Amino acid sequence: MAVSASFFKHSNFNGYSESFNLSNNWRYWWIKFGSGLRNEITSMRATAYSGFDGNVYGFTRNDFLGQFASLNMGEGWTCWWSNVGGELNDDIESALLINRNKSEFALELKGQISGTFKTELDKALADSQAKRNGEPRVYSVFWPSYDPSKKFVRVEQNLTIELDWWPDYDARIRYDVYLYLNSAGKVQGYVAWAHTWVEGGIFSGDILDELHPKVVAGASDLNGAIQDQLAVFSFFTFSSLYLLPGPQPPMPPPSSNFGRIGNALDDATLVLVS
Amino acid sequence: MTKPTRDEIEKLNPVERVELELKLAAEYGRSPRRMISLDPQGSAQRSTPAQFSPGSTLLPTAAESRKNDLDVRRIFTEPSAIPDAFKPVLFRGTTQSLFESISSHLEQITPDNRFQMLELISEQLLALQLQSGEKDIEAIQTLQEHIAQSVLGIDKFKDLPRQNGGASAPNE
Numbered sequence: 001m002a003v004s005a006s007f008f009k010h011s012n013f014n015g016y017s018e019s020f021n022l023s024n025n026w027r028y029w030w031i032k033f034g035s036g037l038r039n040e041i042t043s044m045r046a047t048a049y050s051g052f053d054g055n056v057y058g059f060t061r062n063d064f065l066g067q068f069a070s071l072n073m074g075e076g077w078t079c080w081w082s083n084v085g086g087e088l089n090d091d092i093e094s095a096l097l098i099n100r101n102k103s104e105f106a107l108e109l110k111g112q113i114s115g116t117f118k119t120e121l122d123k124a125l126a127d128s129q130a131k132r133n134g135e136p137r138v139y140s141v142f143w144p145s146y147d148p149s150k151k152f153v154r155v156e157q158n159l160t161i162e163l164d165w166w167p168d169y170d171a172r173i174r175y176d177v178y179l180y181l182n183s184a185g186k187v188q189g190y191v192a193w194a195h196t197w198v199e200g201g202i203f204s205g206d207i208l209d210e211l212h213p214k215v216v217a218g219a220s221d222l223n224g225a226i227q228d229q230l231a232v233f234s235f236f237t238f239s240s241l242y243l244l245p246g247p248q249p250p251m252p253p254p255s256s257n258f259g260r261i262g263n264a265l266d267d268a269t270l271v272l273v274s
Numbered sequence: 275m276t277k278p279t280r281d282e283i284e285k286l287n288p289v290e291r292v293e294l295e296l297k298l299a300a301e302y303g304r305s306p307r308r309m310i311s312l313d314p315q316g317s318a319q320r321s322t323p324a325q326f327s328p329g330s331t332l333l334p335t336a337a338e339s340r341k342n343d344l345d346v347r348r349i350f351t352e353p354s355a356i357p358d359a360f361k362p363v364l365f366r367g368t369t370q371s372l373f374e375s376i377s378s379h380l381e382q383i384t385p386d387n388r389f390q391m392l393e394l395i396s397e398q399l400l401a402l403q404l405q406s407g408e409k410d411i412e413a414i415q416t417l418q419e420h421i422a423q424s425v426l427g428i429d430k431f432k433d434l435p436r437q438n439g440g441a442s443a444p445n446e
Contacts, residue, residue: 050389219324
């Protein structure tokens with residue numbers, strides 16, 4: 001075994017519970033809680049062993065997004081939340097158990113991607129009615145329903161569509177980037193999906209018809225930027241590549257790194273195993 | 275007519291909103307080409323998968339996809355009686371027999387074999403948890419405490435000061 005975790009209905013590990021042990025044959029264990037523990041979890045604990053470190057995340061949404069309570073275990077450590085507290089109490093619907101190797105390189109992606117993405121998007125939108133609204137979000141998406149075997153790094157940006165006669169329409173564009181290792185152990189990646197959303201209104205369809213083809217066309221520019229970013233890894237080979245939700249979690253010691261409360265939308269962490 | 279604010283249009287009902295937007299758009303010579311939805315929560319969205327020319331080097335081979343993607347174990351936990359046909363033969367049994375088997379394994383735990391024994395116990399424990407009733411919860415909780423003591427060497431989970439959580443280092 002490598003990661004063992006238990007989730008409990010009440011605080012201090014009381015009440016109905018469900019326990020899981022992730023062997024080191026797997027990277028992840030995906031758990032979607034049924035009626036026993038869905039929106040009922042108050043405490044959780046986990047241990048990592050057998051040559052692995054580990055992370056456990058409990059998410060407020062059933063698709064491994066939303067707020068999370070995480071536990072971060074170096075090998076041999078047991079970490080716990082006796083009460084996830086506040087906004088997460090009785091609000092956890094899904095969980096991930098993740099095996100972490102000893103020899104890894106972890107990279108938070110938001111800082112790597114958002115600057116270039118912003119600059120290129122602003123250029124592309126310069127002469128249009130669409131304007132960037134706020135900063136891009138970069139986060140991990142795990143096994144979505146439209147592509148259930150894959151994990152993605154999502155780059156998401158809110159837009160406003162300016163109209164002369166009506167308040168701005170809100171819109172949002174998303175690119176799902178698939179990162180993988182080829183048979184030679186080199187990091188590869190490409191934009192696998194392009195999504196566009198426009199808020200409701202009588203011109204939603206018209207705006208979507210005009211905006212979405214441009215979003216799709218933008219994928220090839222983003223592919224070029226991805227290849228440029230991945231070039232930094234071109235001298236190295238790896239045995240495994242995986243994603244973590246949110247920023248890279250600090251591990252104990254000290255004990256204060258036992259876990260944290262975070263949000264899956266805050267970042268995506270790419271992990272490369274040598 | 276001046277452009278309304280978002281606050282102003284949110285006070286309108288859906289029909290009023292559509293009528294006003296049509297009227298104002300017409301003043302600019304614009305009308306929607308697509309059907310109009312009266313659902314104020316409605317939105318328009320579209321998703322497009324990547325398109326690549328044949329022979330593109332960006333796409334993984336089938337073998338590369340398998341290696342990268344088949345790294346996840348999945349479970350949806352629903353605490354109802356699990357039909358025998360879905361239980362591994364080793365772990366079929368009544369709640370009582372699962373309790374007895376787990377307790378027996380706990381008695382065999384030593385510092386050297388504790389994690390191997392946990393592997394043996396773990397599938398039985400989840401099966402027990404998912405098929406147990408209200409009357410079994412306290413007994414399972416006691417089992418959990420035994421497992422924490424026997425396998426992890428932890429008698430009490432003491433939170434860090436001013437935290438609702440904590441950690442126990444190896445061999446503590």
